[in-house]
Amino acid sequence: xxxxxxxxxxxAGAAGCRRAARRxxxxxxxxxxxxxxxxGFEREFGVEVRYAEYESNEEMLAKVFTGNSGWDVVFPSNYxxxxxxxxxxxxxxxxxxLPELAHLGLDSTPWDGELRHSMPxxxxxxxxxxxxxxxxxxxxxxxxxxxRVKGRxxxxxxxADTLGAALKKSGLPLNATREEDLARARDELIRQKPLVxxxxxxxxxxxxxxxxxxxxxxxxxxAMQAMGExxxxxxxxxxxxxxxxxxxxxxxxxSRNVELAHQFLRYLLRPEVGAxxxxxxxxxxxxxxxxRLLPAGLRENAALYPxxxxxxxxxxxxxxxxxxxxxxxxxxxEVKAA
Amino acid sequence: xVMRKWFLLPARAVMAALFVAPMAIVAAYSLLTRGxxxxxxxxxxLENYARLLDPLYAGIAVxxxxxxxxxxxxxxxxxxxxxxxxxxxxxxxxxxxxLVTLPFWTSFLVRTYAWMFLLRDTGLVNTLLLGLGVxxxxxxxxxxxxxxxxxxxxxxxxxxxxxxxxVLEKMDGALLEAAGDLGARPWEVVWRVxxxxxxxxxxxxxxxxxxxxxxxxxxxDLMGGGKSILIGxxxxxxxxxxxDWPFGAALSVVLMxxxxxxAWVARRRGGEGGLP
Numbered sequence: 001x002x003x004x005x006x007x008x009x010x011x012a013g014a015a016g017c018r019r020a021a022r023r024x025x026x027x028x029x030x031x032x033x034x035x036x037x038x039x040g041f042e043r044e045f046g047v048e049v050r051y052a053e054y055e056s057n058e059e060m061l062a063k064v065f066t067g068n069s070g071w072d073v074v075f076p077s078n079y080x081x082x083x084x085x086x087x088x089x090x091x092x093x094x095x096x097x098l099p100e101l102a103h104l105g106l107d108s109t110p111w112d113g114e115l116r117h118s119m120p121x122x123x124x125x126x127x128x129x130x131x132x133x134x135x136x137x138x139x140x141x142x143x144x145x146x147x148r149v150k151g152r153x154x155x156x157x158x159x160a161d162t163l164g165a166a167l168k169k170s171g172l173p174l175n176a177t178r179e180e181d182l183a184r185a186r187d188e189l190i191r192q193k194p195l196v197x198x199x200x201x202x203x204x205x206x207x208x209x210x211x212x213x214x215x216x217x218x219x220x221x222x223a224m225q226a227m228g229e230x231x232x233x234x235x236x237x238x239x240x241x242x243x244x245x246x247x248x249x250x251x252x253x254x255s256r257n258v259e260l261a262h263q264f265l266r267y268l269l270r271p272e273v274g275a276x277x278x279x280x281x282x283x284x285x286x287x288x289x290x291x292r293l294l295p296a297g298l299r300e301n302a303a304l305y306p307x308x309x310x311x312x313x314x315x316x317x318x319x320x321x322x323x324x325x326x327x328x329x330x331x332x333x334e335v336k337a338a
Numbered sequence: 339x340v341m342r343k344w345f346l347l348p349a350r351a352v353m354a355a356l357f358v359a360p361m362a363i364v365a366a367y368s369l370l371t372r373g374x375x376x377x378x379x380x381x382x383x384l385e386n387y388a389r390l391l392d393p394l395y396a397g398i399a400v401x402x403x404x405x406x407x408x409x410x411x412x413x414x415x416x417x418x419x420x421x422x423x424x425x426x427x428x429x430x431x432x433x434x435x436x437l438v439t440l441p442f443w444t445s446f447l448v449r450t451y452a453w454m455f456l457l458r459d460t461g462l463v464n465t466l467l468l469g470l471g472v473x474x475x476x477x478x479x480x481x482x483x484x485x486x487x488x489x490x491x492x493x494x495x496x497x498x499x500x501x502x503x504x505v506l507e508k509m510d511g512a513l514l515e516a517a518g519d520l521g522a523r524p525w526e527v528v529w530r531v532x533x534x535x536x537x538x539x540x541x542x543x544x545x546x547x548x549x550x551x552x553x554x555x556x557x558x559d560l561m562g563g564g565k566s567i568l569i570g571x572x573x574x575x576x577x578x579x580x581x582d583w584p585f586g587a588a589l590s591v592v593l594m595x596x597x598x599x600x601a602w603v604a605r606r607r608g609g610e611g612g613l614p
Contacts, residue, residue, distance in 0.1 A: 056578070058577075058578045058579070058581070065377060083374070083375035086374075086375070087375070087377070151478065154563075157559075157564040158579065159575075159579055159580075160579075193565070196565070197481055197563065198480075198481040198562075198563025198564060198565055199563060199564035199565060200563060200564065207458065207459075210458075210459075210460045211460065212458060212459040212460055319375070321374070322372060322373070322374045322375075325580065325581070325582075326372075326580075326582065329575065329576075329579070329580035329582065330394070332575075332579075333394060333398075333567060333572060333575070334394060336564065336565070336566070336567035336571070337394060337397055337398050337401075337566075337567050
């Protein structure tokens with residue numbers, strides 16, 4: 001046999017393999033499944049899952065927006081669903097193939113109507129983690145504007161979250177787009193800046209635990225990690241309201257495995273699978289049936305699953321028009337440059 | 339001469355593929371319009387450059403130049419004596435040089451975090467000073483401009499020491515003896531003989547330190563705790579949270595133009611081909 005023929009046979013073989021081996025490409029946030037979640041799916045369905053993790057929406061979107069990322073299933077935050085749909089990057093969810101969507105306990109979301117393209121997966125919010133030995137309960141955002149806490153608080157290093165906190169403090173909507181509202185939030189943050197030790201995200205966790213900080217504006221996921229290791233810490237949602245987000249499973253239009261991708265979402269929707277993920281990651285599941293299976297301590301956790309009047313104060317981040325995004329970036333840069 | 343052309347080909351190809359082409363893409367992006375959700379496309383526009391006329395960004399540029407300038411000055415003040423010491427050392431030169439480059443063995447990020455552990459309230463320095471009773475309250479060592487300068491000086495000091503050392507190492511020791519014999523005091527020898535001889539090295543080191551400091555974003559972010567913003571951070575924000583790649587590209591082009599102008603000036607004034 002000539003060498004060239006061998007080469008072509010190899011090609012044919014490789015092409016055949018690609019078709020035969022059922023392989024799913026899943027790209028998810030870090031710590032967003034339990035250790036047994038993906039192996040369990042591989043075993044049950046006799047497939048291989050290539051699973052990778054990201055730390056920010058931007059990291060994932062930079063790949064997905066090319067339309068040729070190679071991933072089948074990704075988990076964007078709710079406010080990125082409308083742009084993904086509008087750019088034709090998502091495959092519609094086939095509800096006939098996803099009867100388990102009923103486990104979610106909701107039929108529609110503000111960002112995606114009747115779940116046409118996205119399956120709510122995990123929820124989060126931003127509130128205040130504080131050390132009761134160092135300060136009283138920060139019932140209002142104003143507690144983070146008192147000179148008493150000077151140098152002992154941090155705010156999130158994220159324009160949407162931190163402008164959001166200042167907007168809420170001023171009684172304005174989280175997703176404000178008007179210049180005068182945003183200017184007011186900016187002025188509040190500039191006024192607060194001398195009191196702020198730093199603008200930190202996850203790094204604030206260790207400093208609250210070490211007692212360097214009296215309070216930190218933090219995401220529930222990070223706060224839960226801190227409270228797990230330092231039991232005296234508390235988490236509160238200030239009374240003026242707070243920001244919420246929901247990471248959702250979506251199937252990309254570029255996927256050549258739409259059927260298997262649906263199977264994977266179905267699997268994640270199973271209450272016992274969802275409960276294991278929620279218990280392992282200590283993040284709030286969006287699946288009501290999974291929530292019911294959680295141990296009572298986790299199920300009643302007020303940081304993860306705010307209820308009643310507290311839950312009513314939460315507001316979801318929304319997709320904002322380009323002009324508003326530009327304006328917000330400018331206001332944020334002004335705060336940082338002040 | 340024909341051979342020379344061929345020998346340069348690989349280097350030229352690498353420069354074209356990995357430097358010129360990406361730069362051209364950045365320049366092209368800087369003339370596009372930001373899409374509604376962070377993509378970019380037509381029409382072609384100069385608006386991204388017009389936005390830079392805003393005094394807000396001028397202020398940030400001034401601050402960046404100031405921080406980079408202070409860091410370079412500190413590197414000069416620390417790097418010159420150190421380079422002179424190593425160049426004049428009778429033995430263990432290799433050891434001293436090895437120690438200067440030792441930090442490169444681990445990632446810059448890890449080393450910056452190490453500094454944060456040293457400087458924070460419950461860090462080594464404050465714990466030690468509190469324990470010795472020197473201070474009552476922890477000193478605010480982290481999350482301010484001094485911490486940023488410290489981080490930059492620490493990170494880029496070797497880039498000052500090595501070129502200065504390279505120049506001083508070639509210096510003829512007889513010149514120093516001659517200066518001494520002719521009545522120059524030690525500080526005069528350093529000031530009037532060594533320093534002028536070290537000038538090309540100092541110019542090269544200055545450029546090697548100043549330019550990366552000007553575009554730094556990691557150190558100001560980590561050591562400054564996000565409280566001060568330099569050009570590098572504004573650019574980084576455009577490519578991440580703001581999702582405004584064209585504006586980020588325009589900022590990059592302007593930063594690069596400033597750096598090139600600066601390198602050109604340094605080259606003209608440094609003389610004697612001190613720069614690579």
